[in-house]
Amino acid sequence: MNIRVRLNGLERTFTIKPDEFLIDTLRNHHLVSVRRGCDTSSCGVCTILVDDKPVPSCTYLSARADKRHITTVEGIPNTAARLAGLFGNEGADQCGFCNPGLALSVHALEKLGATPDAATIRHYLVGHLCRCSGYVSQIKAVKAYLEEKS
Amino acid sequence: MVAQCLRRGERIVKIKHYHKATSMADAYEQLKKEGSAIVAGGAWLRLSGRVIETGIDLAGLGLDAISVTEETITIGAMTTLHTIETHPEINRLYDGILVQAIGSVMGVGLRNVVTIGGNIVARHGFSDIITALQVMDVTLCFHEQGETPLKTFLAQKGAFNDILEKIVVRKRKASAYFKKVSKTALDFPVLNIAMSKDQDGYKLAVGARPSIAIRAEKTEKLLNKAKTIDDALIEKVIDTALGEIRFNSNHRGSASYRQSLAKTYIRRALFDLNDGETSRKAGQS
Numbered sequence: 001m002n003i004r005v006r007l008n009g010l011e012r013t014f015t016i017k018p019d020e021f022l023i024d025t026l027r028n029h030h031l032v033s034v035r036r037g038c039d040t041s042s043c044g045v046c047t048i049l050v051d052d053k054p055v056p057s058c059t060y061l062s063a064r065a066d067k068r069h070i071t072t073v074e075g076i077p078n079t080a081a082r083l084a085g086l087f088g089n090e091g092a093d094q095c096g097f098c099n100p101g102l103a104l105s106v107h108a109l110e111k112l113g114a115t116p117d118a119a120t121i122r123h124y125l126v127g128h129l130c131r132c133s134g135y136v137s138q139i140k141a142v143k144a145y146l147e148e149k150s
Numbered sequence: 151m152v153a154q155c156l157r158r159g160e161r162i163v164k165i166k167h168y169h170k171a172t173s174m175a176d177a178y179e180q181l182k183k184e185g186s187a188i189v190a191g192g193a194w195l196r197l198s199g200r201v202i203e204t205g206i207d208l209a210g211l212g213l214d215a216i217s218v219t220e221e222t223i224t225i226g227a228m229t230t231l232h233t234i235e236t237h238p239e240i241n242r243l244y245d246g247i248l249v250q251a252i253g254s255v256m257g258v259g260l261r262n263v264v265t266i267g268g269n270i271v272a273r274h275g276f277s278d279i280i281t282a283l284q285v286m287d288v289t290l291c292f293h294e295q296g297e298t299p300l301k302t303f304l305a306q307k308g309a310f311n312d313i314l315e316k317i318v319v320r321k322r323k324a325s326a327y328f329k330k331v332s333k334t335a336l337d338f339p340v341l342n343i344a345m346s347k348d349q350d351g352y353k354l355a356v357g358a359r360p361s362i363a364i365r366a367e368k369t370e371k372l373l374n375k376a377k378t379i380d381d382a383l384i385e386k387v388i389d390t391a392l393g394e395i396r397f398n399s400n401h402r403g404s405a406s407y408r409q410s411l412a413k414t415y416i417r418r419a420l421f422d423l424n425d426g427e428t429s430r431k432a433g434q435s
Binding site for chain 2: 018021040042064124
């Protein structure tokens with residue numbers, strides 16, 4: 001079957017299997033910023049945006065993405081670049097494997113408006129596992145990013 | 151969420167045909183066919199390893215709306231958990247325990263996928279949502295069997311071949327308490343408990359025992375008969391609850407650990423719902 005999606009602003013048509021999940025569809029088409037972590041809906045590493053909402057792409061059926069907007073980290077270059085700088089400032093960057101998914105969730109959080117406090121940020125980002133950091137520096141960097149934007 | 155890693159392609163759901171339902175009648179007709187299954191959010195389904203002949207997608211049927219009247223809040227079965235937890239009115243419903251229960255389920259990303267209908271119909275023992283809903287006034291609306299109280303649905307045995315359309319919660323002036331005990335923010339509960347108090351009295355539900363939440367009706371009766379909630383009554387309430395709720399052991403905790411947790415959190419729930427006016431011991435032990 002075919003799906004038509006708007007991927008990072010461009011119309012694309014993908015041929016998919018009925019039980020295919022977005023992580024495979026996207027990676028099969030060279031969107032390798034979408035990373036495979038646990039592959040069991042738990043780690044948040046494969047997060048992408050579907051209609052501006054963060055979802056784990058390993059858990060989103062490709063068939064359901066038909067006619068929807070999909071954003072990967074390639075679609076948010078400004079957010080990604082600024083966050084990368086702030087992550088560097090806070091020493092939050094280590095292996096970087098979880099960064100694309102995290103950046104997309106931060107982008108979605110930013111779009112919600114109001115500058116959130118640290119607790120709200122944590123609540124929103126729970127589910128993005130990072131095996132390097134203790135999250136403290138990440139949250140600091142995210143907070144700095146959101147304050148800068150408000 | 152799932153402790154053991156999957157090897158690629160192993161135990162992941164297989165769906166041979168994908169059917170986008172055009173109406174409820176169409177979905178129901180499809181469901182009657184051998185090997186068909188409803189695809190709600192698809193999150194749990196993926197890890198189920200099931201082989202499905204035809205996956206029936208309800209996404210195009212407009213079942214993802216929340217509507218509010220004077221007396222009720224109606225939630226479409228395909229509404230995602232995150233949509234529900236950000237709804238202002240549901241944040242006030244029964245002291246916000248439904249939102250609290252939902253907010254403890256994995257992260258926002260997964261809650262943007264998981265639907266409330268999928269969670270209810272699956273009747274998972276670990277469901278935090280079912281525990282919270284059990285102490286609220288909830289009616290489920292199915293395509294075929296029509297309006298069914300949540301309690302009746304949960305008591306039904308055997309294979310289930312109907313489609314949940316919406317969940318109707320009757321607004322009540324109530325105070326309520328919810329607690330999920332888990333080892334990490336992302337983990338399944340070791341135990342969950344919900345209690346509410348309204349003009350008809352108390353409701354108490356305990357879940358993840360590890361089997362599905364049940365109401366503690368003898369305990370509720372005892373509470374509803376009582377004139378004051380004092381230490382002696384609390385002890386009796388706990389004894390009654392532990393007498394009527396069965397706990398079991400699994401890798402998350404033993405039956406006796408679950409009993410200890412239940413003791414503590416029933417006490418705290420009573421303390422919470424009575425504005426701290428029971429004995430000091432209630433809130434702290």
